[in-house]
Amino acid sequence: MSFVKLTTSALAISAVAATAAMARDQVQIAGSSTVLPYASIVAEAFGENFDFPTPVVESGGSSSGLKRFCEGVGENTIDIANASRQIRDKEIKACADAGVTDIIEVRIGYDGIVFASQTNGPAYDAFEASDIFNALGAKVLVDGAIVDNPHKQWADFNGDLPAADIVAFIPGTKHGTREVFEDKVLLKGCEDTGAMAAMIEAGMSEDDAEDACIDVRQDGVSVDIDGDYTETLARIDANPNGIGIFGLAFYENNTDKLKVATMGGVSPSTETISTGEYPVSRPLFFYMKKAHIGVIPGLKEFASFFVADEIAGGEGPLAEYGLVADPELGATQAAVEAEATIGGGS
Amino acid sequence: MTDASLSPAAAPRAGLIATDARTRKRNAAEKRFRAYGICAIGVGLLFLVFLFTSILRSGLPAFTQTVIDIEFTVTQEQFDTAEGKMLKTKEYEKLFIAALEGQLQERGLEVAFDGKAIQRLVGKPGGTIRSYLQANPDRLGAPISFELAAASRVDGYLNGRITRDSLVDSRFLQASDLDLIDALQQADIIKGAFNWNFITGTDSGVDNPGGAGLGASVIGSFFMMLVVLFLSLPIGVAASIYLEEFAPKNRWTDLIEVNISNLAAVPSIVFGILGLAVFIQFAGLPQSAPLVGGLVLTLMTLPTIIISTRASLAAVPPSIRDAALGVGASKMQSVFHHVLPLAMPGILTGTIIGLAQALGETAPLLLIGMVGFVAREYPEGFLSGFTDANSAMPAQIYTWASRADPGFYEKAWGGIIILLLFLITMNAIAVVLRRRFERRW
Numbered sequence A: 001m002s003f004v005k006l007t008t009s010a011l012a013i014s015a016v017a018a019t020a021a022m023a024r025d026q027v028q029i030a031g032s033s034t035v036l037p038y039a040s041i042v043a044e045a046f047g048e049n050f051d052f053p054t055p056v057v058e059s060g061g062s063s064s065g066l067k068r069f070c071e072g073v074g075e076n077t078i079d080i081a082n083a084s085r086q087i088r089d090k091e092i093k094a095c096a097d098a099g100v101t102d103i104i105e106v107r108i109g110y111d112g113i114v115f116a117s118q119t120n121g122p123a124y125d126a127f128e129a130s131d132i133f134n135a136l137g138a139k140v141l142v143d144g145a146i147v148d149n150p151h152k153q154w155a156d157f158n159g160d161l162p163a164a165d166i167v168a169f170i171p172g173t174k175h176g177t178r179e180v181f182e183d184k185v186l187l188k189g190c191e192d193t194g195a196m197a198a199m200i201e202a203g204m205s206e207d208d209a210e211d212a213c214i215d216v217r218q219d220g221v222s223v224d225i226d227g228d229y230t231e232t233l234a235r236i237d238a239n240p241n242g243i244g245i246f247g248l249a250f251y252e253n254n255t256d257k258l259k260v261a262t263m264g265g266v267s268p269s270t271e272t273i274s275t276g277e278y279p280v281s282r283p284l285f286f287y288m289k290k291a292h293i294g295v296i297p298g299l300k301e302f303a304s305f306f307v308a309d310e311i312a313g314g315e316g317p318l319a320e321y322g323l324v325a326d327p328e329l330g331a332t333q334a335a336v337e338a339e340a341t342i343g344g345g346s
Numbered sequence B: 001m002t003d004a005s006l007s008p009a010a011a012p013r014a015g016l017i018a019t020d021a022r023t024r025k026r027n028a029a030e031k032r033f034r035a036y037g038i039c040a041i042g043v044g045l046l047f048l049v050f051l052f053t054s055i056l057r058s059g060l061p062a063f064t065q066t067v068i069d070i071e072f073t074v075t076q077e078q079f080d081t082a083e084g085k086m087l088k089t090k091e092y093e094k095l096f097i098a099a100l101e102g103q104l105q106e107r108g109l110e111v112a113f114d115g116k117a118i119q120r121l122v123g124k125p126g127g128t129i130r131s132y133l134q135a136n137p138d139r140l141g142a143p144i145s146f147e148l149a150a151a152s153r154v155d156g157y158l159n160g161r162i163t164r165d166s167l168v169d170s171r172f173l174q175a176s177d178l179d180l181i182d183a184l185q186q187a188d189i190i191k192g193a194f195n196w197n198f199i200t201g202t203d204s205g206v207d208n209p210g211g212a213g214l215g216a217s218v219i220g221s222f223f224m225m226l227v228v229l230f231l232s233l234p235i236g237v238a239a240s241i242y243l244e245e246f247a248p249k250n251r252w253t254d255l256i257e258v259n260i261s262n263l264a265a266v267p268s269i270v271f272g273i274l275g276l277a278v279f280i281q282f283a284g285l286p287q288s289a290p291l292v293g294g295l296v297l298t299l300m301t302l303p304t305i306i307i308s309t310r311a312s313l314a315a316v317p318p319s320i321r322d323a324a325l326g327v328g329a330s331k332m333q334s335v336f337h338h339v340l341p342l343a344m345p346g347i348l349t350g351t352i353i354g355l356a357q358a359l360g361e362t363a364p365l366l367l368i369g370m371v372g373f374v375a376r377e378y379p380e381g382f383l384s385g386f387t388d389a390n391s392a393m394p395a396q397i398y399t400w401a402s403r404a405d406p407g408f409y410e411k412a413w414g415g416i417i418i419l420l421l422f423l424i425t426m427n428a429i430a431v432v433l434r435r436r437f438e439r440r441w
Helices: A002-020 A036-049 A062-069 A089-097 A129-136 A176-193 A195-201 A206-213 A229-238 A248-253 A270-274 A299-307 A317-321 A329-338 B021-063 B076-084 B088-107 B115-121 B126-135 B152-158 B175-186 B196-200 B215-246 B251-264 B268-282 B290-314 B318-326 B331-359 B363-367 B382-387 B393-401 B406-437
Strands: A028-031 A056-058 A080-083 A103-118 A139-142 A145-148 A167-171 A222-225 A242-247 A258-260 A281-289 B064-073 B143-149 B190-194
Touching: A028 A036, A028 A062, A036 A056, A036 A299, A036 A317, A036 B088, A036 B126, A062 A080, A062 A089, A062 A281, A080 A299, A103 A176, A103 A229, A103 A248, A103 A270, A103 A299, A103 A317, A103 A329, A129 A167, A129 A176, A139 A195, A145 A195, A167 A176, A167 A229, A176 A195, A176 A206, A176 A242, A176 A281, A195 A206, A222 A229, A229 A242, A242 A248, A281 A299, A299 A329, B021 B064, B021 B196, B021 B406, B064 B088, B064 B152, B076 B088, B088 B115, B088 B126, B115 B175, B126 B143, B152 B175, B152 B190, B152 B406, B175 B190, B196 B406, B215 B251, B215 B290, B215 B331, B215 B382, B215 B393, B251 B290, B268 B290, B268 B363, B290 B331, B290 B363, B290 B382, B318 B331, B331 B406, B363 B393, B393 B406
Parallel strands: A028 A056, A028 A080, A167 A222, A167 A242
Antiparallel strands: A080 A281, A103 A242, A103 A258, A103 A281, A139 A145, B064 B143, B064 B190
16 A cells, blocks of 8 residues: 555656746756856856856857757747857747747857867878868769769878878767858869869759769768767877867867868968958857746846957956957847847837 | 597606696686786876876966965955946956055065066956955955965966077067066965865956856755765666566566666767757756756766666565565565665666766757856856756866866866865765675675
8 A cells, every 4th residue: 555655746746846837937058068068157156146147158069959959938948049050940940839929149259160070180281272172072083083082181182281091070960069160161172172173063953063062071080979079079089190170169178189170271260260261160149039038037138248348358257268259249139138039120 | 540649658747846738828828818917907096196196286386376365455445436437347457456566565575576467376366355345344444465366477487387498579478477487486475275266166258267166066966966966876776776676577578678778878968959959948947957968968878877786686685575575565665665675785886887977978068058168157056056047077177178278278187176076075975885784695
């Protein structure tokens, strides 16, 4: 008999707990693992400086964060999705279908994407987008013809680069970083090497050629990393020839293990990224549900706090950690204040 | 049968003392086999030693911390100004840095330094100072002695993770700062201390490894284990008693049995997906809550408990049941008065092992939102302990391991030590229970 009693009481406890849970009092955030560090810094400072509870920031990736964001409106859904890329039209539509119509987009700053390798590995000091494309593209231009990528060593296509085996650890497709890598490095390299023009000449449509350009070779030379930068670092640690893609902040935290390569002759730093000289950077965003403002205590205060000069400005803790401050932060602050949503109006 | 070796004439008769070739061969084979066994154990032990030394070597630094020991005064006026700002903690940090700079100048250190260098050495003291002043407003205007965590790079230098040779100047630490650290250490302003905060504290932002603690996620794990214990033990035991003692043996019970065994082999991440779909999206339970984590882990632990309970019920000899039935007990009385108490040690052992397994599980927690910057506050009360967003020990370790600052890597290993201590304790309890109460027939 005692078991029946135990079971009933256990169920009763969970039932009580479940009803108590209905009123959520902290902001709930999920999404990009690139934005996560910044969001956690802001969340901690928010908890320390305000009387609201410290927000919860979960990891997972831009796409999965936005997917959860678009599940609907209500306390059982997240309030803010972090993203290392802009929300896609497809996602806005998915959101609208689930009733999430008023989305506030907030750009918090910029992040540089750097190519780094072991400090005592080969001298990977200077890359051009064309080098990366020649090394990692699925189909490249060799002697005027488009062929499956034959390159085994960097020196095979550029005598200035070391004669070391090509091994690259690039972010997997669920990362927002991958998209930037494809757009700003592979696609550019494809155009620069003339591969794209050759593909179009060979009868491909422009869209198909673009898709073919960002195809990464599948013969094991390029390794997709689905985890975060720590995993890339571990792989680089074990492989002296390896080149890895990191966020600027991560690299700066680990300068004793990693050396960075210039891209287009510019070495990455917060300065070169904010002036736009360093080519591979991308804006970071978070997306907020307007419907949750006033329902979840502290949500709007958190958003305003996040983009305040003291936090996201050039002297703030986010810049100290490696975020490149947004020169148009003032406009963002005003937009958050006015609760301006995507697609116009407030 | 013309084999020469079989014919008695060809085989020399071996005495008890002299051994013939075949006996020697057999003995040698046995010796070799023993040697293989010892080798196997040796390799296992070697791995264990390697594992433990690497865990201890990497993890022990997390339990000590470099603190800056300094006495300074915050006036009412300074307090009011700071509270008027939006980023109050930054103001306290500035006050702290100014005080430290003043004291260094007073002591006349021979090392050149500036405010920026000191800024690099201190961690994130603002939050600690603010919460102290808010709790003790009467101390305003009087000198207060603080022991505040230094930056993780200072920690790294003092425990040997960062050396002068490996240091690359960065905005986090520069070579000239090392002289300053040495001088401060001589002056006894910087010193090592036991890191209580690591055991009792909550998670911190990624720029503040010095403030990170495992405490809140230990509480998260505790509430999860409560849910697991109070759901899986009664359900598991009731199910196994019914299946073992009452259920008719037919195709249906066979099917259930096979499925329970299969369930035990299902990868834990699957339970996480199930938990997300059923408990959060369908039932509407809160995300990141230990209650949901506990429910998911209950599903995972149930098969383990059912299998071990059924095994220990089956181990009770039928004579006990027959005797009980023989003196007129009902079937239920025989089970609850005689069989179950005798099977209890086995059931408890199975439960504890199941709990220990659940305690170390990360994968299902990934999907229900317990990984990230989650364990940042203690729950306010007992009930909210189930529903407030919290992390769990393994999830917290996983989070720390993926952060950029090498200081967090150390914390991750330290967290592993604490988790291992819990697991060893639970397994020890299981062993003691078994030793003490086990019956043999």
